[in-house]
Amino acid sequence: MEIEHKIIGSTRIMGIIGNPVEHSISPQLHNTISKHLGIDAVYVPFKVEKQDLENATKGMRALNAVGFNVTVPYKKDVMKYIDENSKEALLMGAVNTVKCFEGRLFGYNTDADGFARSFKEETGVGFSGKTIAVIGAGGAARAIVVKLAMEGAKKIYIINRTVSKAVELAEIVNNNMGKIAFYCGDRESGSEFVDFEAYTDSDIIINTTSIGMHPNVDESPVPENIRLKSSQIVYDVIYNPDKTKLLKQAEENGCKCVNGLGMLFYQGITAYEIWTGVRLKEDFLTELYKNFQGILTK
Numbered sequence: 001m002e003i004e005h006k007i008i009g010s011t012r013i014m015g016i017i018g019n020p021v022e023h024s025i026s027p028q029l030h031n032t033i034s035k036h037l038g039i040d041a042v043y044v045p046f047k048v049e050k051q052d053l054e055n056a057t058k059g060m061r062a063l064n065a066v067g068f069n070v071t072v073p074y075k076k077d078v079m080k081y082i083d084e085n086s087k088e089a090l091l092m093g094a095v096n097t098v099k100c101f102e103g104r105l106f107g108y109n110t111d112a113d114g115f116a117r118s119f120k121e122e123t124g125v126g127f128s129g130k131t132i133a134v135i136g137a138g139g140a141a142r143a144i145v146v147k148l149a150m151e152g153a154k155k156i157y158i159i160n161r162t163v164s165k166a167v168e169l170a171e172i173v174n175n176n177m178g179k180i181a182f183y184c185g186d187r188e189s190g191s192e193f194v195d196f197e198a199y200t201d202s203d204i205i206i207n208t209t210s211i212g213m214h215p216n217v218d219e220s221p222v223p224e225n226i227r228l229k230s231s232q233i234v235y236d237v238i239y240n241p242d243k244t245k246l247l248k249q250a251e252e253n254g255c256k257c258v259n260g261l262g263m264l265f266y267q268g269i270t271a272y273e274i275w276t277g278v279r280l281k282e283d284f285l286t287e288l289y290k291n292f293q294g295i296l297t298k
């Protein structure tokens with residue numbers, strides 16, 4: 001009989017709480033990093049029912065976990081059980097990463113950081129001084145819009161099916177970071193801009209909705225009659241399929257296109273770096289990303 005040495009007396013826990021969690025690729029991602037770095041930790045998925053969220057969160061602290069991720073549907077609800085949420089997470093209204101440190105829980109949002117890292121990595125372009133159209137006003141949009149504002153975007157247009165949610169999101173930005181966000185809608189509804197103007201005026205167009213996601217691969221959030229320009233960068237947070245209808249439209253018009261795979265990858269990388277204080281090296285990340293592309297798109 002061979003003695004198993006992977007988990008020993010000093011091994012600490014990392015994990016993810018959510019419901020469902022069975023599909024999560026985070027265990028493979030984080031356990032691979034720990035193995036590579038020789039860090040004595042194990043990352044485990046925890047399916048948590050709504051009524052157990054408080055106990056599960058406090059339990060992670062009681063069990064001396066290194067930290068944990070939080071996924072759907074608890075990114076907002078978990079915040080009330082955290083001792084200190086970052087300013088960014090408070091503005092984004094969601095926490096997806098918690099660090100346990102000296103008996104206290106610290107909440108962060110790495111979705112936006114993952115988005116920004118992947119965008120810059122793949123385009124070589126930052127957000128400072130840029131005019132950006134964001135389609136959607138849900139959870140992903142809020143994280144991204146706040147990040148864009150924090151990183152110095154000049155103007156952000158928010159286009160959403162439910163205009164009242166776009167109005168709310170624009171207010172969050174404008175009340176906290178100066179008036180740079182504008183919701184789009186009919187002129188009759190009091191909107192300063194219509195969708196068409198936002199698409200035409202923007203350097204960068206970001207889809208944060210689920211339109212075009214598998215199995216609805218023939219749908220695009222940008223109407224066919226909008227002619228995208230080759231100077232525009234189009235980012236779609238969707239990664240399944242890897243090329244959405246929107247990205248195909250954009251590619252046909254010569255735009256630089258990026259899908260959401262890098263965002264998914266880097267939100268996990270940033271979480272790991274927060275927990276351990278280790279900044280992962282670029283060559284390791286490049287190799288890891290290549291190896292994980294297959295798993296991430298399953």
Ligand code: NDP
Nearest residue numbers: 136137138139140141161162165208209210237260263264
């Ligand atoms: P939410 O439910 O919070 O928001 C959904 C958004 O999509 C809303 O703006 C909603 O508009 C809009 N929407 C959905 N269906 C339609 C439709 N048929 N027509 C028009 N608008 C529609 O979801 P999230 O923000 O959490 O997630 C959105 C997408 O982002 C998902 O596809 C998710 O997989 C992806 N995502 C990717 C990540 C990554 O790492 N790459 C990370 C997080 C999310 P309305 O307000 O009118 O309902």
